[in-house]
Amino acid sequence: MTFPDAGQGRRPRAAHVAFVAAACVLAFIFAGLGIWQMQRRAWKLDLIARVEARIHAPPAAAPGPAEWGRISAATDEYRRVALQGRYLPGPETLTMAVTERGPGFWVLAAFRTDAGFTVLVNRGFLPEGRRGPDERRKVVGQAASLTGLLRLSEPG
Structure with a gap:
């Protein structure tokens, strides 16, 4: 009967934890970038609407x-x-x-x-x-x- 080496079981678990942590960090970064892009889009649409209204108004x-x-x-x-x-x-x-x-x-x-x-x-x-x-x-x-x-x- 053979028993697995105790050290071999820990390496895959540490790699798994590191992978999950990196995935979580990347998910937060991408979520933040998505929110920023939506805010930027709203700002741009507001700017375009203001410019369009003003450039066609009488001087x-x-x-x-x-x-x-x-x-x-x-x-x-x-x-x-x-x-x-x-x-x-x-x-x-x-x-x-x-x-x-x-x-x-x-x-x-x-x-x-x-x-x-x-x-x-x-x-x-x-x-x-x-x-x-x-x-x-x-x-x-x-x-x-x-x-x-x-x-x-x-x-x-």
């Missing part, structure tokens, strides 16, 4: 400096605004970007409103090979009436 007068402290992303971001004024002399800022049109630059220019305050206007996208000043329409000093979307400063 309102652009808020002036007295109102800037009360502007928030929840109530004002992507709001359609209208303003009149002139582009200021000085260099435009080219901000590198990659869009569905490929690599290029957003052209940002200072705009002085008839109400007396200055805003930064995104004049549009230039493909990478067209960043020279001759590629942009000259607008400095010209009277302009603009309608656009209010965007807030991006952190970082």
Whole structure:
């Protein structure tokens, strides 16, 4: 009659416990990621609904400096605004970007409103090979009436 070695019975049980513990940890991680994805989806759907409602609304007068402290992303971001004024002399800022049109630059220019305050206007996208000043329409000093979307400063 042979008896199994006492040490052999313990190894499979320790491996089984380790496997069950690892499976439980992974299940908690995946459950947490699933919950996070559902919360993120709800946030995204809310953002899309707010943007859609705001971009199709009639434009309102652009808020002036007295109102800037009360502007928030929840109530004002992507709001359609209208303003009149002139582009200021000085260099435009080219901000590198990659869009569905490929690599290029957003052209940002200072705009002085008839109400007396200055805003930064995104004049549009230039493909990478067209960043020279001759590629942009000259607008400095010209009277302009603009309608656009209010965007807030991006952190970082």
